[in-house]
Every structure is written in C-alpha cells, then in structure tokens.
Amino acid sequence: xxxxxxxxxxxxxxxxxxxxxxxxxxxxxxxxxxxxxxxxxxxxxxxxxxxxxxxxxxxxxxxxxxxxxxxxxxxxxxxxxxxxxxxxxxxxxxxxxxxxxxxxxxxxxxxxxxxxxxxxxxxxxxxxxxxxxxxxxxxxxxxxxxxxxxxxxxxxxx
Numbered sequence: 605x606x607x608x609x610x611x612x613x614x615x616x617x618x619x620x621x622x623x624x625x626x627x628x629x630x631x632x633x634x635x636x637x638x639x640x641x642x643x644x645x646x647x648x649x650x651x652x653x654x655x656x657x658x659x660x661x662x663x664x665x666x667x668x669x670x671x672x673x674x675x676x677x678x679x680x681x682x683x684x685x686x687x688x689x690x691x692x693x694x695x696x697x698x699x700x701x702x703x704x705x706x707x708x709x710x711x712x713x714x715x716x717x718x719x720x721x722x723x724x725x726x727x728x729x730x731x732x733x734x735x736x737x738x739x740x741x742x743x744x745x746x747x748x749x750x751x752x753x754x755x756x757x758x759x760x761x762x
Contacts, residue, residue: 630664632683636706636719638672643715653715660690660706660719670710672717 638650638658650657658672660679668679670692680691688701690708699708704724709716 630662632701633662633664635722636660636662636704637722638717639720640718641715642718650717658717658719672710 636659638654638660640647640650641653642648654673656673658670660671661669662681663669666680666682668681668690670677670679670690677692682689683701686700686702688699688706688708689696690699690710691697692710695711697708697710697712699706704721706719706721707716708719
C-alpha cells in the first residue's frame, strides 16, 4: 500500500511539473524602433516629426508599450495574419506587421508611422529630409507669408 501511495505521489508531482512548463515566446515580441512618418504624401525621418524618436514594444501575452516623443502609453495588441491591432485606452488602431516592420496610423490621425524591429535588417524606406522644401511644395512656391495660415507659418520654422 505504501509503495502504491508513493508511486501515486511521484506521478502527481511529475504531472504537476509538466503542467508548469513555460510558454513559448511570441516571435513577434520585441522592440520596434520608429524610422519614418508619412503624411500628405510626404515621408520624413521620424526625428523630423518626433525629435526624441519613438518605439513600440510588443510583449508576449498581447501587452505592450508605445513611446512617441515624450509620451508613453500602455497598449494591448493582437495579430491576425499580417493585420496588427494596437489598442491605446480601448481605442484600436489597425496596421500591418510584416517582415519585422510595423506600419500603423495611430487613432487615424493621418500620420502613418513605420517601425523596424531591433535586430532585423532595416527596410529601405524613402524619406525626405528637407522639411522646408516639402512645405514650400505643399503650400505652393508663390504663397507669401500673408497668404499662409498661421499654423503653417509656425511649421515652416520647425
């Protein structure tokens, strides 16, 4: 009887240890650094939009962190195929996650942000680096400062 009880206890311990096996790490988990921002058909390096840069950290279990400039947000995320949904304060934003690159427009602001996973080869993303020239083209070369809205004038000096 004692042997049977001992065997049962040993089996119970073996099965309890097997049930405590670690979960497999999500291959999409990691830190994705912001590399560019696109608005109104112009793509700029992220530093032109957010001088402090930004990142998305996707953690296993569907939780994560988004940092843009000085702002940080806890997020929940899910992936279905290549469709990535990132929810900030229950507001979902849908983008894509493909080959270590996230493309997403947070809260449909009209600003497409591109993030590259750390440790992966950087994707070739064409960016414009002359903000003043881009603004001139967008506002029209003939526009004088009197004709340009005040917000655009401030942006010219960014």
